[in-house]
Amino acid sequence: MKNPYLPYPVRIDEITTETEDKNLKTFKFVFLNPEDEKNFSYTPGQFAELSVAGKGEIPIGIASSPTEKGFVKFTVNKVGVVSSTLHNMSVGDTMGIRGPLGNWYPWKEMEGKNIVIIGGGFAFTTLRSSIIYMLHPDNRPKFKDITVVYGARTPGMLLYKEELAAWERRDDINMHITVDGTTDPDWKYNIGFVPAITEKKITSADNTIAIVCGPPIMIKFTQPVLEKLGFPPERIILSLEMRMKCGIGICGRCNIGDKYVCKDGPVFSLAQLKELPPEY
Ligand SMILES: Cc1cc2nc3c(=O)[nH]c(=O)nc-3n(C[C@H](O)[C@H](O)[C@H](O)COP(=O)(O)OP(=O)(O)OC[C@H]3O[C@@H](n4cnc5c(N)ncnc54)[C@H](O)[C@@H]3O)c2cc1C
Numbered sequence: 001m002k003n004p005y006l007p008y009p010v011r012i013d014e015i016t017t018e019t020e021d022k023n024l025k026t027f028k029f030v031f032l033n034p035e036d037e038k039n040f041s042y043t044p045g046q047f048a049e050l051s052v053a054g055k056g057e058i059p060i061g062i063a064s065s066p067t068e069k070g071f072v073k074f075t076v077n078k079v080g081v082v083s084s085t086l087h088n089m090s091v092g093d094t095m096g097i098r099g100p101l102g103n104w105y106p107w108k109e110m111e112g113k114n115i116v117i118i119g120g121g122f123a124f125t126t127l128r129s130s131i132i133y134m135l136h137p138d139n140r141p142k143f144k145d146i147t148v149v150y151g152a153r154t155p156g157m158l159l160y161k162e163e164l165a166a167w168e169r170r171d172d173i174n175m176h177i178t179v180d181g182t183t184d185p186d187w188k189y190n191i192g193f194v195p196a197i198t199e200k201k202i203t204s205a206d207n208t209i210a211i212v213c214g215p216p217i218m219i220k221f222t223q224p225v226l227e228k229l230g231f232p233p234e235r236i237i238l239s240l241e242m243r244m245k246c247g248i249g250i251c252g253r254c255n256i257g258d259k260y261v262c263k264d265g266p267v268f269s270l271a272q273l274k275e276l277p278p279e280y
């Protein structure tokens, strides 16, 4: 059995600066040993530990979809020691990836249903993975209507701008992009906070599952909107971020009550969270 603490060696193949403040970059990695790509078999919603020699490891949601072959992508916010070191690395540099870790969005349950994806800020990463996955021709027939509400502070802070524009042009996904505010006279999408746009654009909870990923304040105000629309707590799916260390349910760093966010999560339904102490 493979040592669960041992990362796979990877090479940085491409770095994309996503936001105008340059604090969010997407790293495309290729595995140094091609068989490691098969072993790193993941499902949208999962995360991995990015491991930088001499600095440490950080848990980051997997932003690519398993339907994208030959690489794996992560979008990293520059906040502290490891993420800043990563931001200073270059194409061609090598490092490690440990995982995939955690659970995933409830894909089996989502089949045959309308899907509402609600994202805010840089927490959109595993939602990108999910959208790419659902839009793949092998998977699109499994889902009914797909609706996305995605917000950022300003147009310059939106992630994946080219992909957002491409999804806007498709007729098999309903996109509602929004910003908190802008002075850009050419801005053609919504202006307003994610909960308000959700309330305006989502009209029914019938046969629908909502996946919500964003900063705590966005989740706090989106939750009652969804409940008012008639979403039962078991059809509101959230992804949590906690401080983590091992990522595999051993160190006890990330627990809420008797659940480990790294192993039992990071994906939980609101019904499950209502059973836990309010520590998240
Ligand atoms: C399941 C999961 C998925 C995540 N996905 C992403 C992602 O896709 N992209 C991304 O940029 N980040 C993501 N994060 C957050 C990321 O793990 C932290 O930003 C990172 O660990 C910071 O490490 P650092 O060494 O750069 O900063 P540190 O030097 O450790 O800390 C810098 C500052 O950030 C704060 N901080 C560190 N870790 C966290 C955390 N987990 N939550 C809140 N505050 C924290 C510290 O308190 C400190 O103020 C995710 C976290 C989890 C648990």
Ligand code: FES
Binding pocket: 243, 244, 245, 246, 247, 248, 249, 250, 251, 252, 253, 254, 255, 260, 261, 262, 263
């Ligand atoms: S990070 Fe160690 S138990 Fe979750």
